[in-house]
Amino acid sequence: MASVALDAVSKIYPNGYLAVEHLDLQVADGEFLVLLGPSGCGKSTVLRMIAGLEEVTRGTVFLNGRPANDLMPSQRDIAMVFQNGALYPHFSVRENLAFPLQIAKDDHEAIRGKVVELSRALGIDQTLDRKPATLSGGQRQRVAMGRAIIRQPSVFLMDEPLSSLDTALRTELRLEIGSMTRELGITTLYVTHDQVEALTLADRIAVLRDGVLEDLGTPGQIYDDPATAFTAGFLGTTQLNLVVAQVQRCADGVLLDLGNQRLLVPWADPRARPLLGHFQQQVMVGIRVDDLVPTDDPRPGMFLDGRVVTLEYQGSSWTALVDAGITTAEFVPRPRPRPRRRSGGFFRRPTLEDAAPAQEHVGIHRRSHLMARMPSGMKWQRSTPVRLAVDPSRLLFFGADGRRVDPVIR
Ligand SMILES: Nc1ncnc2c1ncn2[C@@H]1O[C@H](COP(=O)(O)OP(=O)(O)OP(=O)(O)O)[C@@H](O)[C@H]1O
Ligand SMILES: [Mg+2]
Structure with missing residues (x-):
C-alpha cells in the first residue's frame, strides 16, 4: 500500500494551457479520496500526472514519500480505470483479467485461480470466455475494474468509471467499488463530477475549480460547512x-x-x-x-x-x-x-x-x-x-x- 502526495504541482500543456495550478494534496495510505469538479477543471490531468501518463510541469508528485516525477508508469505500482473501460477487444474476459499477471510472470495455475476467484467476486464468472464486445456496459466496467485490481496495486486511480452507465447500474457498482476498495485497503483517487458519488464514496473530497484546489474535507465538512460559495453550489x-x-x-x-x-x-x-x-x-x-x-x-x-x-x-x-x-x-x-x-x-x-x-x-x-x-x-x-x-x-x-x-x- 502507499500514500500519494502532490507538492505545488502545476501542469501547463504544450499549447500554453494552465490546466492545474499549484496543487497541494496528501492522500494517506488506504484513504479513498474523491477529486470532484466540473468538466474541464483538471481532474483527469491530476490523475494522469500521478499515473505518469502526463509530465509534471512544476512541483513534485510523491509516491510513498519518494519523488516520482521521473518514474515510468510501469515503475509506479499504480492501476488506472478509465471511463470507457478500455479492454483488449480480441481477448476474452479471462485473458483480459489474466493479462496484468502474465506481464508480471506469475505462475500459470496461480493466474487461473486468481482470475476465477476475482470474476466470482465481481459477478462476471459467467462471462469469462466472452469477448468485450458481447458484454453489457456494466459488465465491461467490472472487467476493467477486475483487471486493475487483480495484481493488487498500491494505488488505484479511477477516472469517472461509472459515467457511461445507467442510474441503476451506477448505484449498484458504486456500492461495490466502496466495499471492494475498503476491504482491500488500497489507496484510491477517484475522479467524478457527480456529487452523489463523491458524498457516498469518499473519506475526503477535494473540490477542483479551474485547476485550483477550492476545498478539501470529509463529505460532512464539505456539505455542511463549505469553505467557498462554489463548493456550496x-x-x-x-x-x-x-x-x-x-x-x-x-x-x-x-x-x-x-x-x-x-x-x-x-x-x-x-x-x-x-x-x-x-x-x-x-x-x-x-x-x-x-x-x-x-x-x-x-x-x-x-x-x-x-x-x-x-x-x-x-x-x-x-x-x-x-x-x-x-x-x-x-x-x-x-x-x-x-x-x-x-x-x-x-x-x-x-x-x-x-x-x-x-x-x-x-x-x-x-x-x-x-x-x-x-x-x-x-x-x-x-x-x-x-x-x-x-x-x-x-x-x-x-x-x-x-x-x-x-x-x-x-
Ligand atoms: N493535451 C492537452 N492539450 C491542451 N489542453 C488540454 C490537453 N488535455 C487537456 N487539456 C485541457 O485541460 C483542461 C483540463 O482537462 P481535464 O481533462 O483534466 O479535465 P477534466 O476535469 O478531467 O474534465 P472532464 O470532467 O470533462 O473529463 C481542459 O480545459 C482541457 O481542454
Ligand atoms: Mg476527465
Whole structure:
C-alpha cells in the first residue's frame, strides 16, 4: 500500500494551457479520496500526472514519500480505470483479467485461480470466455475494474468509471467499488463530477475549480460547512440560492439588506460578528433550496416575500421558482490563460507566468428567481404570492471573493 502526495504541482500543456495550478494534496495510505469538479477543471490531468501518463510541469508528485516525477508508469505500482473501460477487444474476459499477471510472470495455475476467484467476486464468472464486445456496459466496467485490481496495486486511480452507465447500474457498482476498495485497503483517487458519488464514496473530497484546489474535507465538512460559495453550489442536490446583500446593523443584530427586503441575523448567532466585518459592503448569502419553505407564521427579518413564477414536480415535493425582486449572484469562468507567446523570434516553453493567474472569485449579479421547496399536497398556482421562512442559522455567508465570512475549521 502507499500514500500519494502532490507538492505545488502545476501542469501547463504544450499549447500554453494552465490546466492545474499549484496543487497541494496528501492522500494517506488506504484513504479513498474523491477529486470532484466540473468538466474541464483538471481532474483527469491530476490523475494522469500521478499515473505518469502526463509530465509534471512544476512541483513534485510523491509516491510513498519518494519523488516520482521521473518514474515510468510501469515503475509506479499504480492501476488506472478509465471511463470507457478500455479492454483488449480480441481477448476474452479471462485473458483480459489474466493479462496484468502474465506481464508480471506469475505462475500459470496461480493466474487461473486468481482470475476465477476475482470474476466470482465481481459477478462476471459467467462471462469469462466472452469477448468485450458481447458484454453489457456494466459488465465491461467490472472487467476493467477486475483487471486493475487483480495484481493488487498500491494505488488505484479511477477516472469517472461509472459515467457511461445507467442510474441503476451506477448505484449498484458504486456500492461495490466502496466495499471492494475498503476491504482491500488500497489507496484510491477517484475522479467524478457527480456529487452523489463523491458524498457516498469518499473519506475526503477535494473540490477542483479551474485547476485550483477550492476545498478539501470529509463529505460532512464539505456539505455542511463549505469553505467557498462554489463548493456550496456544487454540492447542493439542487442549486444553491446565492443572494447579494449589503451588511447593515440594528439593535437586534446584523441586517442583510436585499434591496426590497431584509433578513436579520441576531447577535446571538456566532456569525453576526464576522459579518459585521463587512459592514456596508456586499456579501453573498447562500440559501439552500430545502431551507426555503412556505410559512404562515413569519418572524420579523426571517422571511422573504415573492410570487411563484413556475413549479416543477419532484415526486415527494415541488420546486418553485419565486420572483422576490432581489439580486442573485452566479459564477462566471475564470478568464482563459493566454496562448504560448513568441519571444525573440523563437517559440519557448510556456511558464506559469505566461498562463493567466488565478483570478479572484467572480460573481456576476443579476436579478433572478429564488428556488424554493413547496410541500406536496398543497395547491399552488402561478403568480400566487408566497411567503418563505428563512432560518438565519441555516444561511451561509460568503465575501465578494467567494470565501466564507466566518472561519471554516477543518
Ligand atoms: N493535451 C492537452 N492539450 C491542451 N489542453 C488540454 C490537453 N488535455 C487537456 N487539456 C485541457 O485541460 C483542461 C483540463 O482537462 P481535464 O481533462 O483534466 O479535465 P477534466 O476535469 O478531467 O474534465 P472532464 O470532467 O470533462 O473529463 C481542459 O480545459 C482541457 O481542454
Ligand atoms: Mg476527465
